[in-house]
Amino acid sequence: MKKVVAIKEYCVACGLCEVYCATVHSRYPDSVLKAFKLSPQKPVSRVFLEKSEQWSGGIQCRHCKDAPCIAACITGAMYRNRDGIVLLDEERCVQCSTCVIACPYGLIKESDMGGRKVLLKCDLCYQLAESPTCVTYCPNEALIWVEEGETL
Amino acid sequence: MNYVIIGNSTAAIAGVEGIREVDSQGEIVLISRETHHTYSKPLISYYLAGKVSRENMDYRPADFYARNRVKTYLGQEVTSINPETKTVHLEPEDVDLSYERLLIATGGSPIVPPVFRGDYLNLHQFYCLDDVLNLSRSLEEERPRKIAIIGGGLIGLKAAESMVLRKQHVIVIEAGPYLLGSIMDREGAALVHEHLVEQGIEFYFSRPVIQLETGARGIEGLILEDHTVVACDMVLLAAGVRAAYPPTVAGGLKTDLGILVDNYMQTSIPGIFAAGDVAQGFDMMAEVSRPVPILSGAYRQGRIAGLNMAGQKKESSGIMAFNSIPLLGLNIATAGLSTEVGDDFTPLSKTGPGKIYQKLILKENRIHGLIFVGDISRAGMYRGLMTKKADISSYRQHLLSSDFGLKYLPEEYIEEVL
Ligand SMILES: Cc1cc2nc3c(=O)[nH]c(=O)nc-3n(C[C@H](O)[C@H](O)[C@H](O)COP(=O)(O)OP(=O)(O)OC[C@H]3O[C@@H](n4cnc5c(N)ncnc54)[C@H](O)[C@@H]3O)c2cc1C
Numbered sequence: 052m053k054k055v056v057a058i059k060e061y062c063v064a065c066g067l068c069e070v071y072c073a074t075v076h077s078r079y080p081d082s083v084l085k086a087f088k089l090s091p092q093k094p095v096s097r098v099f100l101e102k103s104e105q106w107s108g109g110i111q112c113r114h115c116k117d118a119p120c121i122a123a124c125i126t127g128a129m130y131r132n133r134d135g136i137v138l139l140d141e142e143r144c145v146q147c148s149t150c151v152i153a154c155p156y157g158l159i160k161e162s163d164m165g166g167r168k169v170l171l172k173c174d175l176c177y178q179l180a181e182s183p184t185c186v187t188y189c190p191n192e193a194l195i196w197v198e199e200g201e202t203l
Numbered sequence: 204m205n206y207v208i209i210g211n212s213t214a215a216i217a218g219v220e221g222i223r224e225v226d227s228q229g230e231i232v233l234i235s236r237e238t239h240h241t242y243s244k245p246l247i248s249y250y251l252a253g254k255v256s257r258e259n260m261d262y263r264p265a266d267f268y269a270r271n272r273v274k275t276y277l278g279q280e281v282t283s284i285n286p287e288t289k290t291v292h293l294e295p296e297d298v299d300l301s302y303e304r305l306l307i308a309t310g311g312s313p314i315v316p317p318v319f320r321g322d323y324l325n326l327h328q329f330y331c332l333d334d335v336l337n338l339s340r341s342l343e344e345e346r347p348r349k350i351a352i353i354g355g356g357l358i359g360l361k362a363a364e365s366m367v368l369r370k371q372h373v374i375v376i377e378a379g380p381y382l383l384g385s386i387m388d389r390e391g392a393a394l395v396h397e398h399l400v401e402q403g404i405e406f407y408f409s410r411p412v413i414q415l416e417t418g419a420r421g422i423e424g425l426i427l428e429d430h431t432v433v434a435c436d437m438v439l440l441a442a443g444v445r446a447a448y449p450p451t452v453a454g455g456l457k458t459d460l461g462i463l464v465d466n467y468m469q470t471s472i473p474g475i476f477a478a479g480d481v482a483q484g485f486d487m488m489a490e491v492s493r494p495v496p497i498l499s500g501a502y503r504q505g506r507i508a509g510l511n512m513a514g515q516k517k518e519s520s521g522i523m524a525f526n527s528i529p530l531l532g533l534n535i536a537t538a539g540l541s542t543e544v545g546d547d548f549t550p551l552s553k554t555g556p557g558k559i560y561q562k563l564i565l566k567e568n569r570i571h572g573l574i575f576v577g578d579i580s581r582a583g584m585y586r587g588l589m590t591k592k593a594d595i596s597s598y599r600q601h602l603l604s605s606d607f608g609l610k611y612l613p614e615e616y617i618e619e620v621l
């Protein structure tokens with residue numbers, strides 16, 4: 052299965068991965084301006100730019116093989132699709148946040164959508180034909196989409 | 204190979220999934236006392252509160268059994284297991300079914316304190332779907348004003364939450380000195396208590412119910428140990444759960460607080476496996492065999508049982524107790540040895556602002572447990588370090604700092620996430 056890998060040596064912490072992730076998951080997936088100016092709530096990213104003084108990188112759900120979030124989900128809303136992508140069925144989620152504490156990397160986040168709590172995670176943009184949006188818009192190829200095990 | 208699974212909840216379903224990962228052909232028979240399609244037990248309080256529809260309680264889609272070619276016997280109870288003949292007996296159908304591999308995934312059953320043993324019209328269990336379907340009906344028909352909940356543990360407080368959301372007046376009676384005693388310390392529990400009092404819930408602590416006042420409606424008052432009388436119109440029992448020991452097993456299964464299993468979920472009788480709330484396996488944090496009755500544990504054990512039953516040797520490294528329970532808007536998450544206070548353990552904690560409390564329980568440069576109230580957003584990362592038995596000495600001073608994250612962790616951890 053293909054995963055997004057961050058190359059911390061190339062990342063310049065520009066944050067565009069977060070901007071485009073938030074946009075593509077907003078009501079206005081095609082326009083950053085509209086997404087941020089017109090959305091009722093500020094669009095939220097599912098990829099997180101982590102940085103220290105030495106390095107940076109955009110990180111998101113690893114779609115683990117033996118996914119702790121799927122085991123822990125009390126409703127069955129967290130599931131793996133046929134392509135191996137770990138997805139959250141928002142219809143069935145009751146926002147118990149068990150996945151938040153289950154994820155060993157802290158990559159599932161609670162977000163407030165105008166008083167309504169939602170849980171957000173990377174869906175690898177599975178509904179798009181092309182590569183995940185964070186990869187597509189990373190200006191210096193610091194996020195790549197590769198088969199597992201493969202790096203550069 | 205032919206498989207029989209007793210149970211239709213998390214551990215049983217994970218068992219089916221584990222078997223089917225390895226063996227697409229073998230015959231799987233699943234038996235459950237309950238008549239419902241597999242549903243998620245933790246959702247009963249959400250259902251009662253109107254937060255989840257009946258359909259959305261299903262733990263797996265409606266075609267789950269068909270897709271996995273599982274033959275079901277729902278509404279049937281296994282009354283005995285005979286390891287000699289390798290059969291289980293079903294009632295009321297009165298048939299014997301043969302198995303080559305058996306999975307006991309019968310879960311738990313609620314504890315009924317002796318004082319509540321009896322037939323009272325307004326006494327309800329709060330444990331499975333039928334309980335809340337009955338309760339829901341009673342709430343509509345009887346229109347009680349004051350509801351007493353026996354037990355201030357996880358299930359009792361989830362019940363209390365659902366009743367508050369239904370605009371009921373709720374009284375929680377907890378025999379111990381504070382709430383959530385099995386997972387929480389006094390300080391965290393005080394915050395939870397404060398929050399729930401603000402939501403209108405009344406509490407009585409440290410005094411068990413010793414006697415009942417009864418009348419035409421059933422239980423009308425609870426007499427506590429100090430002779431306080433608590434008037435109520437309905438009582439919900441949430442006084443704890445114990446492993447639902449399976450019916451007679453000729454030959455005997457080794458049990459302690461649950462059916463003893465090894466790291467392959469194999470019981471003391473070859474060919475018989477157990478998983479979930481009924482099983483007592485390895486607790487990876489306590490490093491002893493003890494029951495860890497949580498849904499993720501049931502899932503993990505069930506899947507491992509399934510894989511091994513189908514012939515794929517897969518060892519469990521044990522399970523960790525952890526929970527996340529939002530209560531009327533307050534987030535609460537705990538993991539591992541969250542209540543540990545022994546001499547070798549050093550607590551590291553942080554409070555505020557507002558209803559925020561975060562505590563890590565450290566020992567020998569490792570995190571052994573955690574309690575997070577209010578803000579749980581980083582709890583997963585700490586739990587991840589617990590699972591890995593990570594040595595925290597190089598970043599100990601940053602633990603619980605507001606910017607704690609990947610940047611403080613060792614290179615190999617960072618590589619794993621990138
Ligand atoms: C209100 C509530 C809230 C909870 N919230 C959480 C939570 O937030 N997080 C969490 O991790 N856990 C939670 N739990 C615990 C969780 O529900 C259990 O850990 C989990 O359901 C265990 O699954 P299991 O498959 O082992 O057993 P169970 O869910 O108990 O299922 C047992 C199955 O066996 C069947 N059965 C039993 N005996 C027989 C027999 N003799 N013959 C035939 N069939 C039989 C039953 O019908 C049932 O299908 C909660 C529990 C409750 C009640």
